[in-house]
Amino acid sequence: MAKTKIKCLFTDIGGVLLNNGWDRKKRAEAIEKFKLDAEEVNERHHLTFDTYEEGKITLDEYLDRVVFYTKRNFSRKAFKEYMFSLSAPYPEMIKLMKELKKKYGFHIAVVSNEGRELNDHRIKQFGLNTFVDFFISSSFVHIRKPDADIFKLALDIAQMQPEDVLFIDDREMFVQVAEKQGIRGLWHKDFETTKRILASFGLK
Structure with missing residues (x-):
């Protein structure tokens, strides 16, 4: 070795x-597909998404606030399935x-x-748990970047x-x-640049 x-x-x-998995671009795609009011959805998203990422509400509670605060002509199941379908891997980086x-x-x-729900789906769907030893995800530890405490906790968990x-x-x-x-x-920034910088750290 x-x-x-x-x-x-x-x-x-x-x-x-x-x-x-659920950034501005992905929300825009969902808004167009389900014919939602972009201004209203984005405003509601920004008011509550940090709370979801910190693991303080479930995905259903987030959707209650952002999408299903009024009657819709599509199901919650259909919307969640679409959300999950938006995730895609970067095979070169994983390899x-x-x-x-x-x-x-x-x-x-x-x-x-x-x-949590998006994270669980992404971990399992793309086999991240086959090579990642532990996950310090904001929804698991109730701290989000850029809070420095998440890095302190990660060091403690890793014992590094x-x-x-x-x-x-x-x-x-x-x-x-x-x-x-x-x-x-x-x-x-991109695969080739990261590969080159990793080599400069001795990881070739």
Whole structure:
């Protein structure tokens, strides 16, 4: 097994391993498909989505507030199935994570902001639990990035010192918050750039 100073890799899910499951673009697609009022849905979404991502309400409660606050001509089941169908993997990134873990033997932890039901679906649908050792998801631990406490908790769960960890995220601010905790950061922009930066950390 090859040697590396990195003992654990922290990574986001949305924007790194998979697409963002329910971002502005995905909501726009759902609004068009189900003929919803964009302004009303987005306003309600912004008022309550953080609460959903922190695991304080269920997906059904989120949808009660954002979509089903009035009678609709489609079912809740149809809308949820459509939401889940919007997720897609980034196969090159998943393959890279698996290959690096096999080569260097480090642990991989997810540190992400995701609501529980969407997160559970994405983990199982794309086999993330086949190579990720543990999930510090906002809906599991009731803390969201950019709260620095989520990184402190991740270090405790991983039983790692900050200097042992490299964190990958597609949001520059979240990388900067991790770096403030002494964790090395990698701002993910695209596969080739991340692959090159990982090599500069000795992960080839």
